Amino acid sequence: MTYQDLGYNDRLEAYRIQQNLDSFETGRVIAEHKERYVVKTCENEFNAELIGNLRFTAENRYDFAAVGDWVAFSEYDEGKALIHAIYPRNSIIERQAVGKSGQIQIIAANIDFGLIVQAVDRDFNLNRLERYLTICNASNVAPVIVLNKIDLISKTELESIKDRIKQRISDILVFTVSHQTAGYKDLESFIKKGNTYCLLGSSGVGKSTLLNNLSGQLQMKTGEISSSVNKGKHTTSHRELIVLNNGGILIDNPGMREVGIADTTSGLETTFETIFEYAQNCRFKDCTHLHEKGCAILKAVENGEIDEDSYSNFLKMEKERMYFESDARDRKKKDKDLGKMIKNVKKQRKNNKY
Template sequence: MPNSQPSPDSAPADLRTIGWPWAGETEDPAWAERMAAHPQARPARVIEQHRSGYVVARGPDDALRAESLPEWQRPPGYRKDRAAGSDRPAVGDWVLLEGNRIVALLPRHTGIKRGAAGEHYQQQVIAANVDSVFVVSGLDADFNPRRLERYLLLVGNGGAQPVVVLTKADRTDIAQDAIDLLVDITSQGVPVFAVNAKDADSVAVLLPWLQPGHTVVLVGSSGAGKSTLTNTLLGAERMKTNEVRANDSRGRHTTTFRALLPLPSGACLIDTPGMRELKPTGEEDLVEGGFADIEALAEQCKFRDCSHQREPGCAVRAAIESGELDEERFFNYLKLRSEVASAADRLATRLAQKADAKVQGKALNKRLDDKYGRH
């Protein structure tokens, strides 16, 4: 392999400090194939994403602005004008650069996505190639178990380990009560911690997920304390922070773009703007997304098409009546299940339209070739 392309065993230390995954003998064949197709390109990681382009890094102190290739120079498989939003580089992605131009996107190992706002179906990648997701919520008016369940549904399908981080524990005496309320989340194997985001000793409980080479993304509402937590983990005031509104504890979108930052621990942290809308993509799995217990109960119902309302032999209603299952959580499950099903229908329609357009395009090209000859 050319010197411009580090192999798994010879990757520069600078790349490893920003999460380069290959430090041993195992290499992803898909990555090797893509890199071999661009022998003059060098790998870099997307650390910022803006409307005008990207900032990429080849090490902790080697960042530069990058742009996509103009249409006439784009190789097959990288046509930004035709690519879905989820197929374009996002923060955390590894790309190949020639000069300051992105010529290829390396396949993602994990990704956190949501349905983009608007009438037309589209997916938005929040972060790529992350090992863990810190779902951050303040222990004030921001605390909402139902919203946390929505976050965990979106995270559960992405391949990363979710961790719930309850901030502002120093401002309240109900931290343990809040953790107890999330017993259905912890029973699904999701760790939950209450911390003072300004105190390094308090946030040290998160260090097992911040080991060298690991990448973590912070998600949560504006004002939840993501930027404060980032500053504490960095050991420096790098991210701007603001006080939340007194009436609803909401923030003011202090963070306006996603950014990947190397931490002193050797891990990488991606801070994100607050998200007010969390739409499913249609690809979510309710079992992987925190509702495995309800799905298992539904399998025990007497009737396969049980609506869990008044049918005899309904295991779900029995669990609610016995106190085993929280009714509000069940209603949230029904709401999210409906949203996932609706998004899945829209996704199927979008894929069918793309497939039909491709067939029509081939037919048109054939007619033109038959009439005018192949050029």
């Protein structure tokens, strides 16, 4: 295995030289669990953590390592290492942190393609699909739809689902697979050596089974299928990066019950391109697209030119984005005020010594 097999490229090498990181080893984070990391090189894997300076100077979640990151590290004991620097990322898949107002959660870094997995029997949901698309579009990650468990529905039902996707989502690759039937050859041929792919989807949609089939071996345990809900008991509890036999790099994720929209204006514009195009023709520049006379979007919805469900989903996500931005601004202001207060206290203590 070479570093190129892990996704290393000329951009990263130029950064290593520019930042004088020659004295450190270079590796990629392949697993993360509570600020503990597994870093992989061509020959070894290390249990690693951030050096104290990185940890204590971190201003937000972006300053911590994530699965998919390239890092500069040093080994201090057999199989143990300290991370000294995180290389610049070319993409970050993120969402709102669950239960934490105005904060983000990094799902994975340096991703080329997001494989959005939905089970067609019970999990399929176009609104949720648009959420994942928005996250990918905002993250500089190319989205790909994977419809799983197609053996559990009829061919007519499958074609109906594919038609519904085409009506609301355009120019997106769609693959159909099942653990019980053929369908992996097309997906396997799409996955290329050196590219990094991230599995995205709810719990129980078959991501781990998908990973096992693509890798040709048992990488993740999958539970038995529940007869009541037709779902496997999903056991993935952390993110992990795996190099496939064909050279593709795949990151598995725990199922996401909530897919909160963060600051993703660009993502919304890409996912709902048609809606934003109509918005250019609204009478008022500050149109909320809710009730104004002369709103081109409302007119298009009324005329059937914009799908009503897609419009409703857009409004919901736009509202979430606005709330997130507001919460993030408030949080930033509070952190800034706290920083000033701490600085003033330190200054007063210093003055009192003299």
